[in-house]
Amino acid sequence: MISRLSVSIVRACLREGTGGSPTAVLDETPLSDDERCRVPVLAGTSHAAFVAVHGSEVSLRFFTAGGELPACGHSTVAALAFLAARAGGSEYRGALRAAGRSFAGRAVREGTRFRAVFEPGPVTLRDPSPDECALVLPTLGISPGTLVPGARVASAGRARLLVPIASRSELAALAPDFEALRAACDRFGLLGCHVYSVPTSAGRIAARMFAPSIGVLEDIANANSTACLAADLAGRGVTGIAVDMGDSLGSPATITATARPVVRVGGVAEVPGAVLELTG
Structure with missing residues (x-):
């Protein structure tokens, strides 16, 4: 049973x-993992970030209704903004730790908001197998002829399939079969x-992230996938991207990333002045 919790809902x-x-x-x-999974449900969010300060290092744990994640990019952006708001001042720098990995993060105040950036760590890339393509791609509802060559399996903690498509309009029209997508992703261990x-010549991209295997049918913002995409596109001469997400869910979001030479990813976040009290 969750006793009273004070939660900040960071955008x-x-x-x-x-x-x-x-x-x-x-x-x-002190909460069990099952109780941690209930926090985003009670808060009405897709994810929850738990923050523990240990001297000069900050430990982070991330949960959805479906379980714990080893990494979560937009939740890291939210946690950095949360820490920066608490610290006061114009800039916050922290040594972060999640899933046994240490990395640096920073957040700079921009008026009432914070621009946060961090290094998600090494990104691994490989071509998908024929079986992965044959079973996963049809579940997305992509019209014939709109797929673009260059699908990749990428990981910044957990593997996911990056799928290029011809246009923003085709992207907006996607209606995945989530049950079939989950089964296909589970079979191959994909997030x-x-x-x-x-991408446009300026590196502007629209994207949608479907992750029913972790209990999130569609993510408003997915910074780790943006980091994976930046790493992949850097090999094709694109070193900076801005990825628009969330439009299909009525909550526009943008994540930025560079890969010169290491990948850095981030976004702007707003921390509320008041906290939400949860019980349940």
Whole structure:
């Protein structure tokens, strides 16, 4: 039984000051993993980030209704903004730790908001197998002829399939079969599918992340997938991207990433002045 919890609902990865992905951020507290999975449900968010400060290092744990994640990019952006708001001042720098990995993060105040950036660590890339393509791609509902060559399996903690598509309009029209997608992703150990439009000359991209295997049918913002995409596109000469997400869910979000030479990813977040009290 969850006793009273104080939770900040941070809007991570805003687009021009609006939208973003609401993320529950709270101080570490003694809870079972099942109770942690209930926090985003009670808070009305897709994810929850638990923050524990140990001297100069901050430990992070991430949960959805489906379980714990080894990494979560937009929740890291939210946690950095949360820490920066608490610290005060114009800039926050922290040594973060999640799933046994240490990495640096920073957040700079921009008026009432914070621009956060961090290094998600090494990204592994490989071509998908014929079986992965044959079983996963049809579940996305992509019209024939709109797929673009270049699908990749990428991981910044957990593997996901990056799927290029011809246009933003085709992306907006996708209606995946989530049950079939989950079964296909579970078979190959994939977190989900990050479907994205062909980058413009300026590196602007639209994307949708489908992850029913972790209890999130569609993510408003997915920074780790953006980091994976940045790493993949860097090999094709694109070193900086801005990825628009969340439009299909009515909450526009933008995540930025560079790969010169290491991958850095981030976004703008807004921390509420008041906290939400949860019981349940």
